[in-house]
Amino acid sequence: MLDTSTPVYVWIAAAIIVAIGIAFGFSDLVRFSLTRAWAIGGVSFRESIRRRVLWIIPLAVIGVIIVSQLQKAVDERDLVRETTKFCLFAAGLVLVLTSIILAATNLPKEIETRVIYTVVTKPATRLELILGKIIGFSRVAAVILIIMGLFSYGYLEARALSQESLMSSRLATDPTLGDAERNRLEHFQSTGLLTAESYVNPDEVEITGTLPGPNQSMRSMYGQGDEELMFPFKVDQAKMFADPDNPDGFSGLGGIGKTGMLIGLRMQWRQFIPESAAMVKLHLPPPEPKLTLDILGADRYLMIGSTSFFDPRYPGAKLAHTEQLPIPHDNKVGSAPMASEPIVWAYLPPHECGLLYNLPVFYIHLTGIAREIQYFADASSAFIEIAPEIPPGTYAPSVAQAEAVPADQRIASDQPLGRGRPDTRGNEELIGKKAEDANVPYAVFRFRNAGAVFNRVAAGEVPLEFRATIQHGGDIDADEDAPTDAILTVLPAGTDKQSAPVGMRLENQQTNYGVLPAASIGNGDFDVIVRCDSPGNVLCINNASLSLVSGTEPFGWNLAKSLFILWMLAVLVVTIAVLCSTFLSWPIAVVLTAVLLMGHWCVTQVADTADATLGRSIATDMGLTDPSKAEAVVTSVNALSTGLLALGKVLPDIDQFAAIDDIQRGAIVTVQTVADAGSVLLTFALPMAVLAYLIMKKKEVAP
Amino acid sequence: MIASNNEAVETSGLTKIYRDFWGRDKVRALDDLNMTIHRGEVFGLLGPNGSGKSTTIKLLLGLIFPTHGSASVLGQPAGNTAINERIGFLPEESYLYRFLNGEETLKFYGRLFKIPGRELKKRVPALLDAVGLDAKARKRKLREYSKGMARRIGLAQALINDPELILLDEPTTGLDPIGTKEMKDLIKSLRAQGKTVLLCSHLLADVQDVCDRITILFRGKMMTLGPVRELLQVKDVTQIQTRTMTPLQIEKTQAFLSQLGVTDATVTHPTTNLEDLFLRIVQENTPAGQSSVGSA
Numbered sequence: 001m002l003d004t005s006t007p008v009y010v011w012i013a014a015a016i017i018v019a020i021g022i023a024f025g026f027s028d029l030v031r032f033s034l035t036r037a038w039a040i041g042g043v044s045f046r047e048s049i050r051r052r053v054l055w056i057i058p059l060a061v062i063g064v065i066i067v068s069q070l071q072k073a074v075d076e077r078d079l080v081r082e083t084t085k086f087c088l089f090a091a092g093l094v095l096v097l098t099s100i101i102l103a104a105t106n107l108p109k110e111i112e113t114r115v116i117y118t119v120v121t122k123p124a125t126r127l128e129l130i131l132g133k134i135i136g137f138s139r140v141a142a143v144i145l146i147i148m149g150l151f152s153y154g155y156l157e158a159r160a161l162s163q164e165s166l167m168s169s170r171l172a173t174d175p176t177l178g179d180a181e182r183n184r185l186e187h188f189q190s191t192g193l194l195t196a197e198s199y200v201n202p203d204e205v206e207i208t209g210t211l212p213g214p215n216q217s218m219r220s221m222y223g224q225g226d227e228e229l230m231f232p233f234k235v236d237q238a239k240m241f242a243d244p245d246n247p248d249g250f251s252g253l254g255g256i257g258k259t260g261m262l263i264g265l266r267m268q269w270r271q272f273i274p275e276s277a278a279m280v281k282l283h284l285p286p287p288e289p290k291l292t293l294d295i296l297g298a299d300r301y302l303m304i305g306s307t308s309f310f311d312p313r314y315p316g317a318k319l320a321h322t323e324q325l326p327i328p329h330d331n332k333v334g335s336a337p338m339a340s341e342p343i344v345w346a347y348l349p350p351h352e353c354g355l356l357y358n359l360p361v362f363y364i365h366l367t368g369i370a371r372e373i374q375y376f377a378d379a380s381s382a383f384i385e386i387a388p389e390i391p392p393g394t395y396a397p398s399v400a401q402a403e404a405v406p407a408d409q410r411i412a413s414d415q416p417l418g419r420g421r422p423d424t425r426g427n428e429e430l431i432g433k434k435a436e437d438a439n440v441p442y443a444v445f446r447f448r449n450a451g452a453v454f455n456r457v458a459a460g461e462v463p464l465e466f467r468a469t470i471q472h473g474g475d476i477d478a479d480e481d482a483p484t485d486a487i488l489t490v491l492p493a494g495t496d497k498q499s500a501p502v503g504m505r506l507e508n509q510q511t512n513y514g515v516l517p518a519a520s521i522g523n524g525d526f527d528v529i530v531r532c533d534s535p536g537n538v539l540c541i542n543n544a545s546l547s548l549v550s551g552t553e554p555f556g557w558n559l560a561k562s563l564f565i566l567w568m569l570a571v572l573v574v575t576i577a578v579l580c581s582t583f584l585s586w587p588i589a590v591v592l593t594a595v596l597l598m599g600h601w602c603v604t605q606v607a608d609t610a611d612a613t614l615g616r617s618i619a620t621d622m623g624l625t626d627p628s629k630a631e632a633v634v635t636s637v638n639a640l641s642t643g644l645l646a647l648g649k650v651l652p653d654i655d656q657f658a659a660i661d662d663i664q665r666g667a668i669v670t671v672q673t674v675a676d677a678g679s680v681l682l683t684f685a686l687p688m689a690v691l692a693y694l695i696m697k698k699k700e701v702a703p
Numbered sequence: 704m705i706a707s708n709n710e711a712v713e714t715s716g717l718t719k720i721y722r723d724f725w726g727r728d729k730v731r732a733l734d735d736l737n738m739t740i741h742r743g744e745v746f747g748l749l750g751p752n753g754s755g756k757s758t759t760i761k762l763l764l765g766l767i768f769p770t771h772g773s774a775s776v777l778g779q780p781a782g783n784t785a786i787n788e789r790i791g792f793l794p795e796e797s798y799l800y801r802f803l804n805g806e807e808t809l810k811f812y813g814r815l816f817k818i819p820g821r822e823l824k825k826r827v828p829a830l831l832d833a834v835g836l837d838a839k840a841r842k843r844k845l846r847e848y849s850k851g852m853a854r855r856i857g858l859a860q861a862l863i864n865d866p867e868l869i870l871l872d873e874p875t876t877g878l879d880p881i882g883t884k885e886m887k888d889l890i891k892s893l894r895a896q897g898k899t900v901l902l903c904s905h906l907l908a909d910v911q912d913v914c915d916r917i918t919i920l921f922r923g924k925m926m927t928l929g930p931v932r933e934l935l936q937v938k939d940v941t942q943i944q945t946r947t948m949t950p951l952q953i954e955k956t957q958a959f960l961s962q963l964g965v966t967d968a969t970v971t972h973p974t975t976n977l978e979d980l981f982l983r984i985v986q987e988n989t990p991a992g993q994s995s996v997g998s999a
Contacts, residue, residue, distance in 0.1 A: 031784065039814035043800055050802045114798040118860060121764045121792045122815040125784050702766040 006656075006679040007649065014683040021690030025697060028125040036124045040132025041139060048102050048140045056098060057147050060090040064155070075184065075510055076163045077666070080193045083159055084559075085664040087152035092566050092659065094148065095141055096597075099570045103137045103577035104589040116701050126696040130689060133578050134571070141570035149563045153556060160193040180483065180505040180512065187513040196558035198668040199465070199547040202445035202528070207428050208418030209374055209441055212527055213496040217378045219418045222439045223289070223368030226421055226431050229375070230296065230363040231382040231413035239411055240384060241353060259387045260349040261356075262312070262402045263364060264410065267291070267344075268376040290369040293319065293346055298359050301426075310347040310396035317395075319346055343403070347387060347396035351620045364413065374439065383410040418444075420541075427469060427540035432484070432532035443530040443539070445546045448493070450524040461515040463549035464488075466530075469540040470508040484508075485533040490520035493527065503533070516548070553668045561669040565659035565677045572652060573597060575685040579692040582699065596651060603648035614641055652684040711868050711899040712740040712763060716772030719758050719923075732758040734923040735772065740901060740916075742867075745894050747914035747931070748903040754920040756903045757795060760872050763901075764792060777868055788816065791866035795873045797857035801846035805836055805856050808845060809863055816864040830859040835885065850877035858886070868899045875909050887913050911935065947972070 022029060064086045071086075073079030110116040119129065167185045170177065177185070207227055210220040221227035233240075240261065269289040297303035309319035356362050364382050368375050385405045387397050420428030420441065433440040470484045484506045490499040499520035506512050520526060528546060532539045576596050580589035615637035624630040657677045662669045717736040723729045733755040740746040748756045761767045763774055765782020774781035777789055799808055806827055813823040831841050834855040845853065854877050861869060871890070875883040890900055890913045904910050910917060911931060918928040927934065948956070953970045960968045 028784070033817060035817050036815050039811055043803070043811055046807075047800065047802050114794065114796075115800060117764075117766060117794045117798050118792070118812070118857075119815070120766065121787055121790065122812060122864075123784055123787045123817075124815050700767040702761045 006676075006683050010649070010683045013650070014687045017687035017690050021687075021694060024694060025127055028127040028693075028697070031123075031125055032127055032131075037128040037132040037135055040119065040124060040129060041135030041137075044102075044106060044133055044136025045139045047106075048098075048137070049143070053098055053102065053140060054144065054147065056094055057144060057151075060094045060148065061151055064090045064151075068155075068159070076167055076188055077193050077195075077511070079163060080156060080160050081664050081666055084152070084156055085660055087148070087155065088562055088566070088660045088663065091145060091148035091152065091563070092569070095144055095566055095570045096573055098144065099137060099141055099573040100577050100590055100593050100597075102140060103133065103574040104581050104593050105586040106133060106137075107578065107581040108584070108586040108589065111701055114702070120701055126699075127693045130578060130582075130693045130696055134574055134685075134689060137574040137578075138567070138571045141567055141574065145563045145567050145570070149559060153559055156194060156555075156559075163193055164189065178483070178505075180507045180510075183505065184507065184510065184513060194555040195666050196553040196555050196663070196668045197549045197666055198551040198553070198670070200447065200450050200550050201544055201547055203448050204417065204446040205428070205541065205543050205545070206418045206444045206446065207420035207430055207441055208444060209439060210376070210418075211442055211529065212444055212491060217415060218376050219378070219416045220374050220376045221366075221368055221418055222441070223370040223373035223375065225367055225369075226429065227368075227441055228419050228421065229366045229377055230300070230417045230419060231366075231377075231379075232361055232363050232415075232417065233384060233411065233413050234361050235356060235359050236411065237357060240386065241357060259389055259397075260347055261353050262385045262387045262397065262405070263293070263309075263346045263348065264383050264385065264402070265291070265293070265344040265346070265364075265366070266381050267366075268381075269373050270376070271372055271374075288370055289373045289375070291344075291375070292367045292369065294365050295348075295356070296363040296365045298361050300363060302365075303355060303362065304348070304352050308348065308352050310349065312345040312347050312396050312399045312402050345399055345402045347402075349395070354620075355617065363417075377416050379413055379415050381416065382413045384413075385410045423469075423471075423540045425469075425540070427542045427545075429471075430468075430530065430532050430539040430541055432534040432537040432539070434533065434535060435487075435531065437535075440531060443541055445528040445530065447521075447528065447548070448525050450521075450526075450548075460518045462518045462521060464514050464516055464528075465547045465549065466504060466506070466512045466514065466545060467510065468506060468508075468545050470506060471538040471540060472536060482534060482537075484537045484539070486539065487531045487533045488514070488516065489529045490516050491527045491529055492520055492522045493525035498529070506539070551668065558663055558669055561674060562659040562663045565657050565669070565674060568677045568681045569654065569657040569659070572654075572657075572681050572685045575688045575692070576652075579688045579695075582692045582695040597654055600648050600651040600653045601655065603644050603651065604653075606644055614638070652680055654680075656680040709742055710739050710775075710778075711742045711744075712738075712746075712774070712776055712901065714738050714759075714763075714772065714774040717759070717762060717769055717774050718771040719755075719762060719767065720770040731923050733762070733920075736920075736925055738918055738925065738928060740899060742899050743894065743897050744915040745890055745900040745902060745913050747910040747917035748901060748920065749905065749907065749910055749917055750920035751905060753922075755923040756905075756920055757872060758923075759920070760792075760870050760901070760903055763870065764790070788864065789867045791861035791864060791869040793854075793857050793861040793869070793871045793874055795876065797845075797853035799845050799853070799857060799860065802844055804844050805831060805841040805848075805859075808856055809859055812860045812863050818864070826863065830862060831856075833862075833889075834859045835882075851879060851882050854878055854882070854886075858889070866898070868901070869893060870901045870903070872903045873905070874902065875904065875906055883909065944973070 064083075068083040068086050071079065071082050073082055107116075110119075120126070124132075167189055171182065171185050171189070206219070208219050209222050209227060210218055219229055221229050267289075271289075292306050293309060294302055294306045295304040307318055311317050311319045366375070366377075366382075385402070386409070388401045388405065390397055420430055420443070423429055428443075430443045431441050466486065466488075468486075486504045486506055488502045488504060491497070497520075499517050502514060502516060504512055504514045516528065528548075530539075530541075530546070573593065577589065577593040580592045580596070584592060615634035618637050619630040619633045622633065624633060657680070658673050659669075659677075662673060714736050717733060718731070719733040720728050721730040721732055736755070736759060748759060750756050758767070762769055763776055763781050764787075765784075768782070776783075777786050779786040800811070803811065809827045809830060810823055813827065818826065828841075836852060836855055836859070840848070840852060845856065848856065854874070858871075858874065861871070874886050874890075878886060887909060890902065893900055894913075894915075900913075902910060902914060914931050916928070916930050917934065919926045948970070956970055957968060
């Protein structure tokens with residue numbers, strides 16, 4: 001059975017409403033005749049067609065053609081895919097608008113003009129009337145989609161053919177084609193531009209200075225800030241926060257618990273030889289191993305900056321005042337075992353802890369300071385403990401207090417993750433280094449349980465797509481016009497047997513195509529290791545930069561699935577509109593339908609900022625010192641936030657009708673995607689149809 | 704309340720009060736209506752505008768719900784969907800789908816009765832013939848129909864299911880005198896077939912011509928109920944009718960009545976009504992085999 005994204009309580013609520021509908025309308029259910037419902041739907045359908053609703057389609061078609069001619073595509077395939085997006089967007093827009101207007105206006109107008117007299121005085125039940133309307137307008141939506149689908153398919157085929165002809169001509173006659181571009185064009189020629197492929201994306205990408213290997217849990221980063229380490233902590237409210245329910249614990253600052261949180265770090269490091277002779281000549285003093293510490297939220301964006309921490313060594317001082325965290329020399333690799341003390345401490349006060357209270361996970365985030373230092377860490381290198389009570393007049397517990405907490409009360413992190421320095425778009429930077437260089441960073445794309453999907457790939461190769469933004473790092477010796485190369489290897493999990501390296505010449509912000517040896521993929525647990533082989537260049541990558549192609553499907557079938565998802569959206573829209581039209585005049589029904597459709601999205605947008613920790617943040621920002629006032633603000637804001645979140649849960653999530661996302665990137669629309677849309681349709685449209693029926697049953701249709 | 708088998712319609716204390724947004728009484732459209740319509744009779748519901756006639760029909764059809772009291776139709780509570788299988792309803796105006804043509808309209812309503820397609824193919828043309836819509840009119844959209852044609856197609860949809868009880872709300876509105884006569888003839892033929900007709904009108908002549916019994920409503924209340932002949936009988940006037948008389952015969956008749964003590968007798972030629980005059984002229988000028996509806 002498919003696991004849909006619709007929460008269980010939505011299914012339960014839907015079932016309750018349907019059960020109520022059955023209880024109150026059992027006689028009508030028994031009498032239900034599809035013939036009558038279909039006849040009522042037929043009239044609505046015929047009325048829509050004869051009112052020339054379909055005339056809107058040529059307008060949409062002209063719009064698509066104009067916009068697609070004006071587009072600036074990255075490459076030939078992107079051009080076709082962007083056109084696909086325009087076609088589906090236009091189809092969806094036409095569909096939703098016509099569905100809302102037709103369905104929301106129909107019943108009120110039939111009541112107003114009294115045409116409904118001649119229908120409800122026949123043996124048609126109100127159930128048949130409501131379902132008939134939904135059927136009728138869903139049929140209109142289907143006709144619109146069929147016409148738009150046929151146009152889209154024909155237009156896209158024509159565009160693809162024209163682009164393929166241009167590509168052939170360029171490959172045959174253009175002597176200026178670079179290797180990367182030629183490779184791309186040849187790939188497009190062999191696979192066609194209108195493709196539908198299934199992709200497997202990595203579970204995780206890390207950038208680390210230590211290659212993964214068997215039983216290798218250690219991660220490392222270099223000190224120049226090019227790499228970073230993140231220690232994930234799943235939030236356990238009972239264990240991590242002291243006395244969270246005690247009102248006194250707000251401390252007048254809107255925080256959580258009476259006391260804050262102590263973070264202990266136990267890193268190892270090593271010094272390596274400066275990479276350039278010029279640096280040696282400077283006769284710089286030996287670098288000090290230092291770190292900056294901050295906390296990232298569940299989305300891995302900065303949540304608590306380094307200046308928010310206090311330093312237990314100097315209980316009145318902020319951490320920043322001591323110029324970051326110095327790591328004791330005893331922790332140097334080879335001179336001290338990982339399990340031993342000493343520990344570096346940082347203290348997070350209660351009002352900052354409050355920000356973490358409702359997160360599912362947060363990350364302790366470390367960046368190295370000293371250029372010639374490599375830092376090492378594993379899961380035991382960072383932990384958290386509830387801080388002891390602070391003596392009056394101090395801002396943080398002392399080191400002695402921190403160390404007095406029994407070791408068994410410490411909360412360990414999960415396996416740490418390495419990552420590159422984030423760029424402005426949230427990508428991670430992978431610095432270009434030659435294999436023989438001393439401090440080579442690697443991007444490790446981690447695939448787990450991905451075996452079964454590759455069974456369809458024959459010929460011993462797994463096609464891959466790699467996309468990155470290439471930056472020139474400002475290296476004095478680097479040639480900005482030089483091509484950018486990446487070296488890829490596959491490493492089966494738990495082994496150190498890397499596959500033969502595969503080289504790829506990359507184009508900036510283009511999808512680059514290559515293959516990996518299928519043999520190394522084994523049972524589906526493997527890492528793809530990427531090294532940028534062009535010093536001075538930086539690859540900006542993220543989790544989606546590397547995709548492995550596991551299967552293909554005819555484009556037409558993929559388009560049909562996308563259109564089917566759009567049709568399901570139309571059925572939902574029609575049902576909401578019909579429900580609204582049972583108790584409102586048509587202009588208000590149109591507006592309310594639009595509001596209900598967009599409601600989940602709007603509430604989600606607000607709720608993203610108004611999460612359950614917002615109250616504490618506001619109380620803190622207001623500088624409230626009176627605990628009762630702070631609590632009042634926290635309670636009010638949290639109630640509002642909770643209300644919005646609850647409201648969002650009872651509104652349909654139209655993001656689940658993902659008709660465009662997959663097909664516009666050439667991906668196969670999965671059965672799961674269709675099922676997600678279907679489950680939203682089922683859990684919202686069905687109860688809404690029942691509510692519409694119950695309202696109509698009790699409604700006097702004579703004005 | 705369940706009516707006995709002999710009663711087509713029965714109401715008991717039927718009351719409808721329209722309320723405003725705040726639930727306060729606004730209009731008492733029908734007040735404590737108690738009446739019975741027997742099977743097989745043509746029953747007239749009379750009254751001026753706003754007297755509660757249409758409200759009564761809407762209550763019987765379940766278009767609105769009573770505030771107090773109850774009504775039964777063909778032995779079932781009013782508004783029961785199943786009973787609609789045996790009812791035909793012609794509303795005050797022909798509230799039909801204007802973008803359908805005559806044939807499509809009847810087929811649509813026929814499907815609501817789940818009449819099989821084969822049967823509909825026979826019944827639809829027969830009904831269109833019966834209400835006087837020719838082949839050309841059948842293919843025209845209803846929005847192009849004249850008021851009279853709309854009434855005819857409205858009547859046809861009311862009869863599509865061969866109903867036992869037919870509710871006609873102002874059936875002659877918009878019809879010319881020929882159409883009016885045809886409508887009245889049709890009502891009479893329905894009675895002859897044993898069907899019950901509830902006729903709601905404020906055109907008294909129409910009601911008088913076809914109804915067996917009537918009730919008169921005024922401001923929501925029932926004023927009177929009984930057989931038409933009985934209610935219309937003028938008991939303090941005697942009328943003697945004969946073929947035309949010469950002036951001498953008239954003079955002698957008046958003298959004779961005077962001898963009998965009848966001093967206020969008048970002897971004149973009776974006048975026909977305008978409807979009869981109109982019908983006679985049109986019938987005399989309509990070529991054989993042609994309809995009197997529409998332009999030549």
